[in-house]
Amino acid sequence: MRASFYHEVFGDSQPEDAGTITVTATILGDDDDFDTSFTTSSLPIQDFFGLDGQNENYVCQIIRELMCFLLEADIDADTIRDTMMKLLGYVLIVTCFSSSGYSPGCDLSVELDLSPYYLHDDDDSQSQIEEAAQVLFDEITNNTRFRPASKLAVKSLIRKIYKKKNSALEECTICLEEFKNGGTVVPLPCGHEFDEECIVKWLETSHVCPLCRLEFPCEDQMN
Incomplete structure (x- = not known):
């Protein structure tokens, strides 16, 4: 079901x-x-x-x-x-x-x-x-609990300005809103893209990609 x-x-x-x-x-x-x-x-x-x-x-x-x-x-x-x-x-x-x-x-x-x-x-x-x-x-x-990604890893993420391609619908799968033309999008190394605000806030709670579990260094591992 x-x-x-x-x-x-x-x-x-x-x-x-x-x-x-x-x-x-x-x-x-x-x-x-x-x-x-x-x-x-x-x-x-x-x-x-x-x-x-x-x-x-x-x-x-x-x-x-x-x-x-x-x-x-x-x-x-x-x-x-x-x-x-x-x-x-x-x-x-x-x-x-x-x-x-x-x-x-x-x-x-x-x-x-x-x-x-x-x-x-x-x-x-x-x-x-x-x-x-x-x-x-x-x-x-899995008993890993939620651990924030390191601030350095988050700061090092690539930011890009989103430019809408034709009429294709592309959206952030965290907030479920369409990417805004001219807005800031963050592509992760795995290829998934999110609104900057959404993914930064996400990584403050969990150190994995919301879709594929790609792991980022944890804050506690950097201390």
């Missing part, structure tokens, strides 16, 4: 909802009458990521609730694991970059739709998002 993600940010939420996240999961079928949905309890965003650092095996309440819902719906274990990985990566992307409209203190609502692959046409942009999310979660599950 294919997992698709959407989100909405509420900046004027009630005080008790500020800085929280809620996830609604829907299993889609051929007929809307067979769609089933489940909404998790709200949870502080720091609890969603388990940022207390006290328990390496921490699994947040939202993930536990979603896993139970999917298990009861007879979704296979491999699909559940893959979906939870992508969910964590997606939320991390949304909360890390201001282009998503999110800022600390906002109320974040995430929609997860699970549907059979045959209901979809090919969507390269969605595949790139999912690939980036997969890389993010792999960083966590």
